[in-house]
Amino acid sequence: MTPNPFSLWVYLSQTPLLWLTVTLLVYATVDALSLATGRHPFANPVFHSMWIIAAFLLLTGTSYTTYFGGAQFVHFLLGPATVALAVPLYENRKIVAAAIVPMLVALVVGCAAAIVSVVLLAQAFGLPHGLVLSLAPKSVTAGVAMGISESLGADASLTAVAVVLTGIMGAIIVTPLMNRMGITDYRARGFAVGLASHGIGTARAFQVDAVAGVFAGIAMSLNALVTSLLVPLAVTLLVRG
Amino acid sequence: MIASLSLILLCQLAGEIFVRGFALPVPGPVVGMLLLVVLLLARDRFAFLALGPLRGGGVEAGAKGLLAHLSLLFVPAGVGVVQKLDLLAEHGLVIAAVLAISVVITLLATVATFLVVGRLMARKRATP
Numbered sequence: 204m205t206p207n208p209f210s211l212w213v214y215l216s217q218t219p220l221l222w223l224t225v226t227l228l229v230y231a232t233v234d235a236l237s238l239a240t241g242r243h244p245f246a247n248p249v250f251h252s253m254w255i256i257a258a259f260l261l262l263t264g265t266s267y268t269t270y271f272g273g274a275q276f277v278h279f280l281l282g283p284a285t286v287a288l289a290v291p292l293y294e295n296r297k298i299v300a301a302a303i304v305p306m307l308v309a310l311v312v313g314c315a316a317a318i319v320s321v322v323l324l325a326q327a328f329g330l331p332h333g334l335v336l337s338l339a340p341k342s343v344t345a346g347v348a349m350g351i352s353e354s355l356g357a358d359a360s361l362t363a364v365a366v367v368l369t370g371i372m373g374a375i376i377v378t379p380l381m382n383r384m385g386i387t388d389y390r391a392r393g394f395a396v397g398l399a400s401h402g403i404g405t406a407r408a409f410q411v412d413a414v415a416g417v418f419a420g421i422a423m424s425l426n427a428l429v430t431s432l433l434v435p436l437a438v439t440l441l442v443r444g
Numbered sequence: 445m446i447a448s449l450s451l452i453l454l455c456q457l458a459g460e461i462f463v464r465g466f467a468l469p470v471p472g473p474v475v476g477m478l479l480l481v482v483l484l485l486a487r488d489r490f491a492f493l494a495l496g497p498l499r500g501g502g503v504e505a506g507a508k509g510l511l512a513h514l515s516l517l518f519v520p521a522g523v524g525v526v527q528k529l530d531l532l533a534e535h536g537l538v539i540a541a542v543l544a545i546s547v548v549i550t551l552l553a554t555v556a557t558f559l560v561v562g563r564l565m566a567r568k569r570a571t572p
Contacts, residue, residue: 229519230515234515234516247515249515249522250522252516253522253525256519267526275520280517281473282476283456284511285476286453286459286477287510288511289477289479289484290480290484290504290511293481293485294504302562305558305559309557309558309561312553313554313557316550316553317546320545320549321542324546325542330535330538334535338542341546347471360527364522364524367525370518376547376548376551380551381551381555388558388559388562391558391559395551395554395558398550398554402515402517403514403515409514424477427470427474428470428471431470432469
């Protein structure tokens with residue numbers, strides 16, 4: 204009548220159902236708490252979901268591969284979500300067109316700053332060569348960064364982790380940093396966080412201001428393009444073999 | 445909803461085919477996004493295109509639904525940290541410091557460039 208709870212766990216822990224449910228449930232709970240704090244920067248939903256689920260996997264001895272069997276359905280939506288950025292871009296096309304020159308200049312300068320700073324700092328701190336290469340594309344969205352990393356012969360799964368950490372840090376820092384600097388132009392604030400922290404920064408920008416969100420989304424998409432071109436160049440020029 | 449999602453996936457698929465076909469160093473979804481913008485603009489100009497999800501704000505609602513929970517989509521990749529614990533035990537603090545400093549530099553460089561160029565353009569327009 205009552206099944207052995209251990210055999211039930213063995214069965215469930217191998218199914219996508221359990222891990223998809225855990226991902227959505229943890230995120231929904233953390234997101235509700237974040238909303239209750241009035242979207243405080245430190246109540247970042249990605250950060251808290253990430254460590255809670257990671258701790259749960261470690262405690263239950265579940266491999267990441269098994270977890271990803273369920274979580275892949277969520278991960279897959281990163282691509283369609285990038286396409287979906289077309290809609291806010293289309294709806295705000297007038298303010299975007301009006302700021303096209305500052306955007307393009309800031310794109311090139313910001314992208315170069317992101318790559319050069321991380322490569323030089325990583326070398327100055329004495330990180331091994333393979334790690335420096337894996338960190339280089341950290342400001343673009345996960346799928347693109349992993350592709351760049353692979354083409355450099357670096358560790359793509361480490362790149363993915365660096366991408367998410369960069370995203371979380373930018374999303375946490377941007378609001379207090381910009382407020383302290385007295386920057387009130389939400390186009391510039393959004394553009395900066397989308398460029399530095401891709402989708403996680405964009406998600407943060409949409410929480411703060413709709414216009415900031417649009418500019419973050421554009422910065423994230425354009426940066427995916429420019430970073431793919433600049434990282435191989437920067438690596439050739441800056442990385443000591 | 446299903447029609448909107450199909451249109452979004454179709455744009456992504458077309459983007460992937462385009463990028464692979466021409467061996468471009470650009471992500472497929474970014475091309476898909478440009479394609480969807482072009483479709484939305486074309487719909488406003490040519491009435492015959494306003495059908496299915498392109499009519500009555502269908503694809504707009506679908507896209508906003510997806511974007512409302514953009515943060516969630518990064519959670520599976522973030523949990524990948526469990527595979528890298530030994531590496532993080534060795535270099536974790538340095539990596540965190542490098543990423544944090546780099547993020548602040550990137551944010552400041554981008555926001556400063558955007559504001560300075562914006563101001564220069566406004567001044568140029570004021571004194572022709």
